[in-house]
Amino acid sequence: MKLSDYTAFPADIPIIVEDNLFLYPFMISPLFLADEENIRAANDALEHNSLVMVCTAKTGSEHGRDFNAIYTAGVIGSIMRKVDLPDGRVKILFQGMQKGKILKELSTSPLRGTVDIIQTERSEAIKVEATLSVLREKVALLGSLGGQFPPDLIKTIEDNSDVQRITDLVASSMRLKKEQAFQLFVETDDEARLLKLIDYVIEEIESSRLKKEIKTKVHSQIEKVNKEYFLKEQLKQIQKELGTDNQREEEIEEYRKKLEAKKEHMEEDAYKEIKKQIEKLSRMHPDSADANLIQSYLDWVIELPFGKLSKKSLDVLEVKSQLDKDHYSLEKPKERIEEYFAVRELLDKRGIGEKAANGAILCFAGPPGVGKTSLANSIAKALKRKLVRIALGGLEDVNELRGHRRTYIGAMPGRIVQGIIEAGEMNPVVVLDEIDKVARSFRGDPTAVLLEVLDPEQNNKFRDYYLNFNIDLSKVIFIATANEVGSIPAPLRDRMEFIFVNSYTPQEKYEIAKKYLIPQELKKHGLKNSEVAISKPTLQLIISNYTRESGVRNLRRRIADILRKVAKQLLINPTLEKVNISNANLKEYLPKTVFEIDEVDKENSVGIVNGLAWTSVGGDVLKVEAIRIQGKGGIQITGSLGDVMKESAKIALSVVKVLIDNKKIDVPLSIVPTSGLDKEECSKPIEASDVYRRYDLHIHVPEGATPKDGPSAGITMATAIASILCDKKVKSDVAMTGELTLSGKVLPIGGLKEKLIAAYKAKIKTALIPKKNYEKDLDEIPEEVKEKMAIIPVSRIEEVLEFALVK
Template identity: 95%
Template sequence: MKLSDYTAFPTDIPIIVEDNLFLYPFMISPLFLADEENIKAANEALDHNSLVMVCTAKVGDEHRRDFNAIYPAGVIGSIMRKVDLPDGRVKILFQGMQKGTILKELSTAPLRAKVDVLRTQPADAIKIEATLSVLREKVTLLGSLGGQFPPDLIKTIEENNDVHRICDLVASSMRLKKEQAFSLFTETNDEAHLLKLIDYVIEEIESSRLKKEIKTKVHSQIEKVNKEYFLKEQLKQIQKELGTDNQREEEIEEYRKKLEAKKDHMEEDAYKEIKKQIDKLSRMHPDSADANLIQSYLDWVIEIPYGKLSKKALDVLEVKSQLDKDHYSLEKPKERIEEYFAVRELLDKRGIGEKAANGAILCFSGPPGVGKTSLANSIAKALKRKLVRIALGGLEDVNELRGHRRTYIGAMPGRIVQGIIEAGEMNPVVVLDEIDKVARSFRGDPTAVLLEVLDPEQNNKFRDYYLNFNIDLSKVIFIATANEVGSIPAPLRDRMEFIFVSSYTPQEKYEIAKKYLIPQELKKHGLKNSEVSISKPTLQLIISNYTRESGVRNLRRRIADILRKVAKQLLMDTSLEKLNISNTNLKEYLPKTVFEIDEVDKENSVGIVNGLAWTSVGGDVLKVEAIRIQGKGGIQITGSLGDVMKESAKIALSVVKVLIDNQKINVPLSIIPTTGLDKEESARKIEPSDVYRRYDLHIHVPEGATPKDGPSAGITMATAIASILCNKKVKSDVAMTGELTLTGKVLPIGGLKEKLIAAYKAKIKTALIPKKNYEKDLDEIPDEVKEKMTIIPVSRIEEVLEFALVK
């Protein structure tokens, strides 16, 4: 049947919408119509014995029945048969005749439009034939790769010479998207139509080749796995028959189970490395040396607590409460710790994530025994996290931290990974103790590893040589401790924020002993509060005369010495119920006294000045002594002084000479020697400058066995030199510290808090400090020190001499 049997074109005909398929003119297709508009269109065509056009719905617009939802071209054909189905649908048998295009929309219920036949443009027959042969070749190749083109269809394509019929056959057999199918369907240029179709066929060939390759690989892998499974099952049965122990297989299976349980929480490279070693172990003979090494490796790595985290939420109030409970005083350090965890808690609550909280790495620095490590212990308690302590003092082998490569005998993970395994969680509190005492040798530089560990931008991929894969340390809270910040290498120092924990005053030591040390030591020695008492004056005497330290470690030891003797007495004399320790009987328990800082002399002296010094165990009061000896203006410096301190002495002498020359210091001429001079010198009038020409000076700092260095003794030495050359006494209750320049300026110094605490212990009444220190550091000085002592800021040497010398 032909179109000419119906009507001339263009003409008005109803439209049926097909949701999924593109139909072609050569097709006779059953269509199932479910919606009312399509059924109306079919009925109208049958009633009037007219043609109908089937158009395809656009992508995403299925089930819409308007002209905007369909492609404006389709197949014109006739309905050969119609059957009403029991479920309400209608089945029609549609015969396609010719491609058509919509010219004008007429109605929407049902869809009806003016339609014309889609006409093609004539093309060069030679070009068409050549292009057609290429298409046939590609279709044959595609047919050999998959089942889209059966042999009968390929034969039909090869034997047919109708370009449109061949294009429609090929397009209908391919899995084309609707947009691609419509582009081909509406192409009116035969050559362009063939070229587009060839491109689609080539794409399908590449896709089919890739699928075939993947399928082949999958089948090979499945066959390999099945083969291994059957061989292993046979091996198990053979071992069972022979009575061989299958414990090793059970161990390997246990490794696999543990690995799979942690797979979701570990990185891909870690999973692959561990799985690789398990597979290698399963293929090895159990008695080989490598098998033992791999098994040791798996015993370590399988215990890494992937996915295990302390679930206790951060609470800055709990941190504050724990710090106050465990530590007396230390207000500044405790405040900084609270700020650190307040920021982390706020980030967690606002969902910004733990990674953003990894800012500064805290480092507690200060003298021994002031509570640096115990602060870290308190943080771990408050956060309910495990505490891992890594002692870095004297560490010089980089592999101790990084781990040893598995090629070495006795290799094991580094201390950091070991600590995480022991803690059993991925976010413990790790204390890097004595980070300033890390050594450097031919074995490497451990600080290079610490640079990576303490850098929040790098430690999420820390590589341990033993593990041979990266491990995430970003959730670990690292806290370092140090005695001297200056000993830490600059790049490592740059990654940390220092919280300085300074010396305790005698009153603070008394409170710490009363509230913490004595109760703790009583418990350790099995004693009750009712069995021993230490009076307040006795405790103060122990602090002042039996300990020499900035912290309270030795004070704890002295209390322990007393309680050991008390425990012995209670056991040997059962009649004793309580022992009272007082000043009168203290020598029975602590026979040896250690004078920490001598009290200053009560009498003013010429050439003796109290200087304030900083040491690694706190502050100290050092006397600087000077004498004059008849000579020729030379200077001798003793007392185991460093180069900087010797230079300070020379600067001080030069400054005092200038002051004498400018008559800012009065020199009594009576002290200038006149004997032993030649005639010319004897005849000359005596001048003030003769005092430093005719005398040699000797400057000494007592405790000559102790090395001393630093610039802060500048004004102390200048005062001693001025005193001895002017024959003026120095006030015995005045102490001073400050660097001196050649122009007489007083420069700021470090360690002011420790120095002033030492002055307070020595019962100094007046302290002279640089003006800049007074302006910026005075708020760090304990109140009891500021109340009992007058602190005077000075900016020039003239002011120092004004306050220090007796007029």
């Protein structure tokens, strides 16, 4: 079909807009029409058996359907076939015939205009032929480089002599921008059109050469790496030539930005180390093992909160208020904590805050459950600082604190540095929990690291092996907790100031349960105050008969046991409004009793003495029993005793022997055995010393399976031995504690408060304690203990026997 078969030009015909492609006259192309105006234009052309013009939309106006959004030139042709598709689109087969241009705009719905054919201007034949030969040469060269022109297309160009057809073929095969394609499309001068096209082909040749050069660079490395590496390197070279960065470069740049942002707050050695590792990472291949290690290192160190400090200023009144709010009793510990922070606040206010870090390191020491860790929590809360808890119990690997060297697989910073990163500030409150349970093994001695951490003169330059640079810990508030101070190595003890948190009396436990434990557990179990009532006698019974501790941890568990059963009752019985817990029904909620300390015997006995002992869970009343067996003056000691207590027993026996020899205690001669003696011995008069020469003594400290040791049982054992040798009863309501020398002096002991509280719970009426303890430690004893029990100071064994033995 020819144009002349349809109409004469200029002619009024509909216009279809193509969003992406420039069409050329020689093409037969399928077009998919989704736009309503395009479909109407196609239907209009088919109904009137007219031609149609296909114009291309301008860049940025793909969905515009007015004359300003399209190029004013296109291809005039006919619609050979039309098919309606199921998705609502229309497919047409368009045959291009001639280039055309829009002369006049007639309609925009659908697009319709007056169109005329673009006439070409014939240039001088010789110039055109010469230029055409140059184009053929460049097209052949481009075909050999990039494969854009298949051999059959190049052959068509070589064999054809129609300039317009050749230029259209070449232009349609190249990836030209729309504006370039349009300028080439509307050019009417053959020579100028060829020259423009040659320029475009030369640009494409340079681009193809660059691509080939990149491939050559990558190909030189293919012998050393696998296919994946080859593809990544190729992408890397392409991005390098294009001036773009990949994701890894962005990560490295992000490291650099974060480092520079923190530079002013960092020490020089830290900055240099991190910068060196960033530069090393930038030179490494991303898949190498070392690159992964360095990236893991940078992820840790770049998060260190250099320069970030808690802005809250110290206020001792707030510390006092928080401690009073969270803890009942503990007056001495709270007072010492307030003094500690009062000094720091004063130093801050007077402009010498840097020296505040050189104060003592506090260590809360005492039995489990008395509130050591919660005191540290209250301090952090009052100071508005993050709390970092490091559990040291059983820790035996020094690298857990110091950090692993980066050469090891799975290396990471030590727990202290990890805690600072987690806190997000350089001055958190760090609790070193159970510092007395740090172990020592072939992996090193963690206490050596703690010596540096807890020394104010050294911890401003603490070196973590993983970081490989110094970090300042001087602004961190370290608080340690321990059960037994004696288990802490002496050099480490020297770094700390101990605040002893002692056992609670039953009355203190009652107040703590009433004011803190019950309200907290009610909240945890979803119960209201109006739904549960625990009477005062019942709570006191729980404290005395259902817990065995110095603190209140088990008491909290027993309260929780009760409230769980109450919650179940309320759900099973919806009509039940309130549950009352009394002595009568307590066994339904707590069936098992645990007697913490047995009450003392009511009857006086020979050879049985109440001793007072200190354990890791508080004080206890320890009975010492002695019996005499006819023998030759030997002594047997049982009860799983340590070396110190065994020596105490031997010293006690020697002291009692001296007292008997010096007639400071009376020995009834009637108890001296006479059977089994030879005639010579029978003929001699009986003396007081015969009582310990003719008896063997057996001293026992129940319970036999429980290990016991410590320097405070001397006077107790001496009293038991004196009682059995003198056949005098010991007062059952008297308890005692104190060590003994060979000269009969009573030495001071430790743990007095716990021991006297244990005596109070056992209903002891009189407690004998060393005189020096009476002078310096009596003010620490709770008032209710001092009111209900007579506390008598003794300085010699004679005084002990005077009070303890029944006359």
